[in-house]
Amino acid sequence: MGGSRAGLISKIQTVCRDLFLSGLIDSHSGNVSVRRGKNILIKKTGAQLRHFSKSDFVEFPLKALSHPGVSSDYLTHRKIYLEVPQAQAVLHAHPPTAVALSLFLNEIKTVDLEGHYYLPCIPVVSVNYKTYAEETRRKLPEVLRKYPVAIVRGHGTFAHGKDLDEALQWTTLVEQVSKIYFLSRLYKKIS
Numbered sequence: 001m002g003g004s005r006a007g008l009i010s011k012i013q014t015v016c017r018d019l020f021l022s023g024l025i026d027s028h029s030g031n032v033s034v035r036r037g038k039n040i041l042i043k044k045t046g047a048q049l050r051h052f053s054k055s056d057f058v059e060f061p062l063k064a065l066s067h068p069g070v071s072s073d074y075l076t077h078r079k080i081y082l083e084v085p086q087a088q089a090v091l092h093a094h095p096p097t098a099v100a101l102s103l104f105l106n107e108i109k110t111v112d113l114e115g116h117y118y119l120p121c122i123p124v125v126s127v128n129y130k131t132y133a134e135e136t137r138r139k140l141p142e143v144l145r146k147y148p149v150a151i152v153r154g155h156g157t158f159a160h161g162k163d164l165d166e167a168l169q170w171t172t173l174v175e176q177v178s179k180i181y182f183l184s185r186l187y188k189k190i191s
């Protein structure tokens with residue numbers, strides 16, 4: 001993604017505040033990054049997405065296997081950028097309804113019109129909690145080459161887009177269509 005670094009961080013702040021206020025991340029969860037040519041701009045470990053400063057972000061070459069101050073989450077984002085050429089921004093969130101459904105489904109076949117149009121099928125990537133970081137890195141990029149967003153079972157969503165807004169759109173939509181899916185199933189059971 002182009003633009004000045006300050007402008008980009010201001011945009012990230014808006015997107016992350018929207019995520020928090022929408023209940024899609026809690027106070028300390030989630031992560032965000034953007035591709036900047038051959039570099040990645042990503043949040044430092046420990047910084048909270050709901051409010052952070054410019055110094056909470058670092059930019060460095062994607063070829064680096066680690067960087068001071070970033071968590072192992074970086075390796076997942078890195079793998080997505082390296083293996084999903086169209087990904088310009090990556091957003092990781094914990095949407096509660098989508099995560100709950102992922103415990104029981106291998107994919108969510110959406111039932112409402114908006115879901116049908118934008119995300120007819122949301123894949124669930126199954127990982128063992130003990131080895132989740134390594135398994136997520138190994139399994140997720142291949143799925144994200146075909147889909148704009150996927151749910152890692154029992155954990156959260158990873159969405160990518162041509163920019164941050166598109167990644168936010170997929171993240172908010174996953175929770176919305178998951179709620180409709182869940183409520184329609186619940187109604188059918190009790191009616």
Ligand SMILES: [Zn+2]
Binds near residue numbers: 029030092093094156
């Ligand atoms: Zn997470």
